[in-house]
Amino acid sequence: VLMKGTEKFTLHYNFPPFSTGDARPIRGISRREVGHGNLAHRAIKKVMPSGEDNPYAIRIMSDILESNGSSSMATVCASTLALMDCGIKIKKPVSGIAMGLITEGGSKKYAILSDILGDEDHLGDMDFKVAGTRDGITATQMDIKVDGLPYEILEEALEQARIGRLHILDKMAEVIAEPNEDFKPHVPRVVQISINKDLIGAVIGPGGKIIQGIQAETGATIVLEEIDNRGVIDIFANNKESIDAALQKINEIVAEPEVNEIYKGKVKGVVAFGCFVEIMPGKEGLLHISEWDWSRVEKMEDVVKVGDELEVKLIDVDSKNGNLKLSRKVLFPRPERSNDQRNDRGGRPEHRDRKPE
Numbered sequence: 001v002l003m004k005g006t007e008k009f010t011l012h013y014n015f016p017p018f019s020t021g022d023a024r025p026i027r028g029i030s031r032r033e034v035g036h037g038n039l040a041h042r043a044i045k046k047v048m049p050s051g052e053d054n055p056y057a058i059r060i061m062s063d064i065l066e067s068n069g070s071s072s073m074a075t076v077c078a079s080t081l082a083l084m085d086c087g088i089k090i091k092k093p094v095s096g097i098a099m100g101l102i103t104e105g106g107s108k109k110y111a112i113l114s115d116i117l118g119d120e121d122h123l124g125d126m127d128f129k130v131a132g133t134r135d136g137i138t139a140t141q142m143d144i145k146v147d148g149l150p151y152e153i154l155e156e157a158l159e160q161a162r163i164g165r166l167h168i169l170d171k172m173a174e175v176i177a178e179p180n181e182d183f184k185p186h187v188p189r190v191v192q193i194s195i196n197k198d199l200i201g202a203v204i205g206p207g208g209k210i211i212q213g214i215q216a217e218t219g220a221t222i223v224l225e226e227i228d229n230r231g232v233i234d235i236f237a238n239n240k241e242s243i244d245a246a247l248q249k250i251n252e253i254v255a256e257p258e259v260n261e262i263y264k265g266k267v268k269g270v271v272a273f274g275c276f277v278e279i280m281p282g283k284e285g286l287l288h289i290s291e292w293d294w295s296r297v298e299k300m301e302d303v304v305k306v307g308d309e310l311e312v313k314l315i316d317v318d319s320k321n322g323n324l325k326l327s328r329k330v331l332f333p334r335p336e337r338s339n340d341q342r343n344d345r346g347g348r349p350e351h352r353d354r355k356p357e
Contacts, residue, residue, distance in 0.1 A: 012062065040131075070129060095168040099128040130158065
């Protein structure tokens with residue numbers, strides 16, 4: 001049977017003959033490897049992060065070197081530890097355990113076994129594998145050699161398996177309780193972000209000038225595509241510094257200016273009533289001459305020129321046309337007015353109270 005599709009998480013389970021003391025050639029994948037590998041894959045897949053939390057394609061390789069028990073449940077536990085150690089943010093740790101059953105023919109006597117060995121699997125009447133987190137089951141598989149299984153036995157086996165899984169999770173937590181904050185140093189870095197579809201053109205630039213410039217300057221590889229009416233950006237690099245630099249430049253393009261935030265911008269034009277300052281790539285605001293300083297400024301060209309860099313504060317965004325209103329003087333303390341300034345009425349004549357005639 002040929003299956004076509006895509007999968008971001010795969011688990012390869014290898015069970016060579018020598019793991020059980022069998023001396024025979026390895027000619028191909030066995031039915032056991034397919035079944036047990038699929039069980040471990042299903043158990044772990046439920047807790048794998050998705051979307052922006054995990055832009056990676058992840059492959060786990062489980063090589064069984066010796067087996068006298070449930071190697072598939074050992075694979076589940078080992079996979080959880082490996083994923084957390086390398087920094088993959090799985091939702092919850094997963095453990096697994098194989099339960100067995102011994103019955104006495106012609107009677108109702110039975111014994112449920114936990115973490116069965118090879119002989120108990122061979123001579124017993126049940127091989128019941130249960131994997132899951134502290135909150136529930138993620139995968140199960142059962143093989144039985146009896147005609148049927150009473151509900152009471154199944155209920156008891158599940159409860160005994162739950163206690164066993166929790167015990168194993170406690171032991172695993174003694175080694176590593178949660179995923180590491182960062183990946184290993186040798187892990188290739190991948191960051192995925194989602195942006196508004198309308199901003200795709202701004203990131204690419206005319207003829208790809210912007211995105212190519214970011215790649216050349218940071219050394220990162222950037223892939224941008226439209227998925228479900230959103231722009232999805234994947235940033236690849238072999239070190240964290242390149243990823244952070246590329247991410248910062250993209251965020252500067254797609255970020256929206258926020259009122260009361262302070263920006264470092266560059267003067268793009270000077271006019272009689274003020275100057276235009278670019279606070280983000282492609283986003284300019286007007287710094288009116290009255291917002292330059294607390295003292296009066298006669299001519300804007302006397303205090304600033306094109307190309308100057310300065311800090312400004314965004315004090316308002318016009319709700320109708322989206323124009324940005326900037327201020328420089330609010331970044332400095334307002335000087336106190338002297339008595340002469342308070343009494344100064346700007347040269348206007350004083351109004352005297354008129355007495356009624």
